[in-house]
């Protein structure tokens with residue numbers, strides 16, 4: 001490893017950072033994280049902080065799970081790679097698919113298609129949704145519906161159903177035939193409706209209208225996150241996802257639950273769909289499937305979808321997949337990670353610690369006027385919307401957001417900024433004391449605004 005001076009000098013020189021401006025990175029160099037233990041990270045200057053981001057909503061088991069590390073190391077020596085394209089398979093891939101299917105059995109998920117991450121999983125679901133309808137003789141069903149403020153990764157398909165302008169605008173034209181409904185976001189919505197249940201009804205009506213306008217026989221799928229993550233931790237009313245399920249069923253539209261964040265315990269249940277009592281037709285997953293220890297995603301198919309592909313014989317050929325689909329080392333990470341997720345029952349800790357974090361932030365909101373909205377209360381996903389004027393709901397400026405972030409970091413907690421929101425998704429193994437540290441650090445951050 002090169003020395004610290006080399007790393008600092010070259011940080012953001014050759015390396016372009018995702019989701020950042022290369023022209024800004026020299027002036028505002030990204031923090032160099034060089035180590036991690038439990039729920040905490042340590043930067044190159046030796047400063048440690050509780051990682052309230054969980055890497056990137058993904059390090060569900062924390063950084064010190066030796067069983068997962070050992071499983072990855074062992075597999076590297078047994079078989080570091082072999083393709084799973086038709087014609088070959090490998091033992092960990094077979095076992096990992098079995099484990100994932102078992103894990104998500106209550107969600108009705110019966111088949112597993114491995115990918116290299118969340119964007120790949122979304123892309124897989126979108127593409128196979130079109131193929132599903134084509135195999136059923138409904139080739140006109142090619143369009144997609146999704147929600148504003150939704151985040152579905154950065155491939156062209158995912159960006160096309162993405163509901164945030166900043167992830168779309170520079171990359172247009174995107175996929176034609178993608179239409180966006182309002183987000184179930186009571187704090188800001190075009191109906192000015194603050195009651196979450198009434199808002200759910202209004203969006204359901206907007207969905208019905210859009211389906212009538214487009215023609216149901218042109219729509220392949222509706223994709224949504226059970227709780228919108230990157231868009232600001234937007235928690236819908238409990239009736240919302242069941243309503244969407246019912247509308248999709250009535251119009252022959254597939255429901256894709258994008259569980260890249262919400263899968264594997266984050267919401268306090270094993271999936272976001274299960275949290276809301278819904279069975280999707282497809283599920284995109286990643287992140288928690290390996291707790292960030294290896295880049296893996298999975299697109300999951302319900303029995304209804306599987307039947308159509310499998311009943312079509314050779315015509316049901318899936319001409320889609322990735323070199324690293326069902327990578328043996330990744331698959332070994334999946335097996336170990338799921339075993340650990342179940343053994344440690346991380347969903348239960350997520351529910352308890354999630355409540356502590358949410359309640360703590362609500363208390364801070366009583367003291368700080370800059371807190372416009374606090375969202376969460378369903379597992380370890382918490383969003384705080386920061387405003388410069390509470391009555392006018394004016395989004396806080398970027399400089400102040402950066403100051404809050406840096407002060408909180410220096411006080412011992414790494415949080416994530418999403419525009420004028422603070423987003424938190426710590427490891428699901430986090431302790432009571434570590435949540436207290438996050439809350440104290442946030443307090444100092446808000447005091448610096």
Ligand code: PMP
Nearest residue numbers: 117118119151152153258260261
């Ligand atoms: N879908 C959702 C809901 C996500 O939150 C993300 C990533 N945050 C993605 C898809 C894309 O995943 P990845 O970054 O692994 O490609």
